Amino acid sequence: MMSGRFSHNCANCEDKINRLVDGNCTAQERNLLLGEVKGCPRCFDQYEKVKNLKIFVHDKYPKKSASPNILNSIRDGISNIR
C-alpha cells in the first residue's frame, strides 16, 4: 500500500507505470499513482508510451482461429478417450 505523501523518484516509477497501464492496482492506488505520474513530465511521457504500446500490441497483433480440421480432429480424439 502507498501512503498519501511520498517523494517522487523516476527510477522507482517504471513499475508503477506498468501497473497503472495494466490496471493491476486498486482504485485508491490508481488515483495515487496517476497523481504521481501526472506530476512528473518524464514519467507522464513514459506512461503515454507504455499505454500506446499496450494498445498497439492488443489491436495489431494478429489473432487467428484454429482450423476446423484440427478442431474436428481434437473432437474425434476426445470422443475416443475412455
Next chain:
Amino acid sequence: MTELKTAEEKTSLLVQKGKMKRMSLSREEQEKIFYDEIWPHSDAVFNFALSLVLHEQDANDLLQDTMMKAFRSIASYQQGTNAKAWLFRICKNNFINEYRKKKSRPNTVDYEDQKEFNDSKEMVVDLREEIFHNLMGDEAQAAVNSLPVDFRMVVLLCDVEGFTYEEMSKILDIPIGTVRSRLHRARKMLEIKLEAYAKNLGYTKKS
C-alpha cells in the same frame, strides 16, 4: 505430465481435507463441462500456441495436446473458476515439457546482454504520438515474435489476452515480482524494435 499429476495430487489433498468435493462425473457431465467452459477458449489457446512455437503445424499439435490433456484432467478443474487461465497453464507446461526440450539449446535470456542492448538504445522516434497508427500488424507480430520466449509470453498474456499479474503468475509458475520485471523488460525491448521499424518506414519525429 508432471503438472497434471500435481493438479491431481492437489485435488486429492483438498478432498482429503474436506475442502473440496471431488467431482465424480459421468462421461456426459465431463463432456458438458469441457465443451461449455473449456472449448470456447480453443482459438485463444491456438493463438498462444502459435506465438510460442511460431509454426502453424506445431501450434496445431500443441493445441491438440493441450485440449486432450485438459479433457483427461477435467476432474481437477473446478467449475466456474478461470477456465482460460487453467487451459493456458496446461498449454504453457506442455510447451515447456514437450516442445522446448526438443531444441538443442534452450531459448533463455542473457540478462546482461539484454541490459547492454537496452542501455545502447537511441531515441529517434516519439512513441507517444501517431507512429503506432502507421505501423501495421506485420510489424507488431514481427516485433513481439522476435522477443525471447519468456518475454514474449508475458506480453501476449498481458496485452493480447488481458490476464492480470496474479493470473500470469499462476499460468507461468513464477512470482508476481518476476512477472512485473519481465513485462517491464519486454516492453523496453519492444519499444526499441518498434522504434527501429518506425525509423525504417520514415516515421521519425525527432532525433
